Amino acid sequence: MKSIYLFIVFVLLLTFNSFGQQRYPEKEVTMDHDTMFLKKDMHKISGIVYNEHGELGVFKDGLREGIHKEWFRSGNLKDEISYSNGLKDGEFRYWDDKGQLLKEGHYIKNNLDGLIKEWYHNGNIKLEVNYKNGAMHGLRTEWYKSGHKWSEQIMENGYVVSGKHFYNDGTEITHGNFIKH
Template sequence: MRVNMDDDSIQYAGIDEGGGNMWNYNGVPFTGIIEEFYDNGNLVGEIECKNGYTDGLQTEYYENGQINEEYYLKYNRRYGTYKHWDENGVLLVHLVFDNDGNIINRILG
């Protein structure tokens, strides 16, 4: 399920044990993707949630539509890969995290 951040049915539900955001949809813990948009219609970002927790792929975009950052988050800790691009689409940073949020490989940056 995809929901716009401006949808009144999506509500901020507090902070999880790791300091990350929690979300409800119509009063129930949300599973799906929350989307936020710039005034020009391009995506600001996508927040993946599972059972109310910010959990999974998080993506942020520049206003021109180019991807800015892409990373995985659970309990406010990064895991898996993290990538950061400049506004022209050039990959600047590529890191790999373990499940505890520690960098285990620096591929670029």
């Protein structure tokens, strides 16, 4: 019973909050750098910007806020990116026009952070790489389109420290350690 009550309260709060936001069709707005303005008077937008496929996202004082979505003309979701004060901050995902997930990861204040994954259009894993403060840091692994491992590298602050490469059958081609400059 308590969960039903909490759900009803959440829905009511969400509903009341959305009534207060102005909605702007995409054709009435323009973007200058990372700030959204009304075309008619160049006033910074606070509200929801949408297009014929649905909501694109919320803006506060012209800056992106919350989850923003973009669609292909077919209506399929193209990307979903979290923002805070106009900066990419939080989870992101990109899909192809057929709905296959191509890339996902996390931003902190416009910098990639944590594990980033990429897939081929056939659904096989393409890349897994760790980021720290916007630079590759830690294990970076790539695969052939067939699904076999192509390379493994250890990264530090964006530089390769050591690595291995493999033939498509899994046999190691090369390995080595690298000098940091």
